[in-house]
Amino acid sequence: MSTVQANPQTAQSQSYSEVVLGRRSVRHYDPTFKISKEEMTELLQEALRAPSSSNLQPWRLLVIDSQPLKEKLLPIANNQRQVVDASAVIAVLGDLExxxxxxxxxxxxxxxxxxxxxxxxxxxxxxxxxxSSLPPEIARKIVHTDGGILSMQLMLSAKARGYDTVPMGGYNAAKFMEAFGIEERYVPIMLIAIGKAAQEGHPSTRLSVEDVVRWNEFDL
Known part of the structure; x- marks a missing residue:
């Protein structure tokens, strides 16, 4: 299996605009490509700079890069092929404690x-x-919000390094928690496949600023 990394000079030369505009949800990955644990750790360290409520950093991450474990995850994730072909799947969890x-x-x-x-x-x-005294629904909302911020930062960090990602909400969260022995104090937020694209993500359009933004008075 290849462990060749993206060219750091190419990744570092990208402007923020190029990273943001170039990021797409990629579902087809080179199954022979492996991101090294060293570079994955550096990427995650960048993602962990994300802001959070009271800086409590409630995100917890499970990096699944073992092929047998990715195969185990496949049916839980509705047989989405990127689960087994990507270098890794990162499960983003929120810690209620x-x-x-x-x-x-x-x-x-x-x-x-x-x-x-x-x-x-x-x-x-x-x-x-x-x-420690928040109502459960408020505590869950906080970790979902913070986990979402962390996830976006992670995906942008990956793109800046020349890798691609796709956030995944289409999986059986209860079966995932059971299969990987995760306690109830942790809230499943999303899965993120990460690796080297074998096929570019589909281009897409976005609503304009005029479509979704109002200044001072909300009249949409």
Missing amino acids: SYKLAEKIYSGAFEAGYMSEETKNAFVTNSTNLY
Whole structure:
């Protein structure tokens, strides 16, 4: 199996506009191409810079790049071929108990000199108290929102490196959770196939700014 990586100079030379306009949902991948774990880690590190509610970073990611496990996932994902042909499938999950890492998150900010110890302690206490007492529907909405932001950043980071992706909501979430032994505290948000395109994604059109945007008064 090929482990050749995209040319970093080509990826780095792309402007933000080129990355955004060039990103498409790709469903046909080169099954012989493998993104190295090192580069996948770098890509994910970039994605983890995404913003989140109170910086609690509730996303949790499961990278599935083992071929037998991708085959296991295939029927759960409605037999979508990209699941087995892409270099990996990344499952994006939301942690309903992300506040349990508040101490680690804010201590890191304190140690980096971004906040005082007093502020750090206040953030830990307030975040833990607030997020641990949220109604379930609100907690789920927050992790879905944050997980969506992370997912888009991940896909743009992949495109900037010369790779393609497709976000997938068409899968049996309950069977996925059971098959991969994932606890109920985690909310399945989406699957993202990532790899080297064997066929370009279909071009598509978008509604214009005039179609969807209003300034100061909403009268759509």
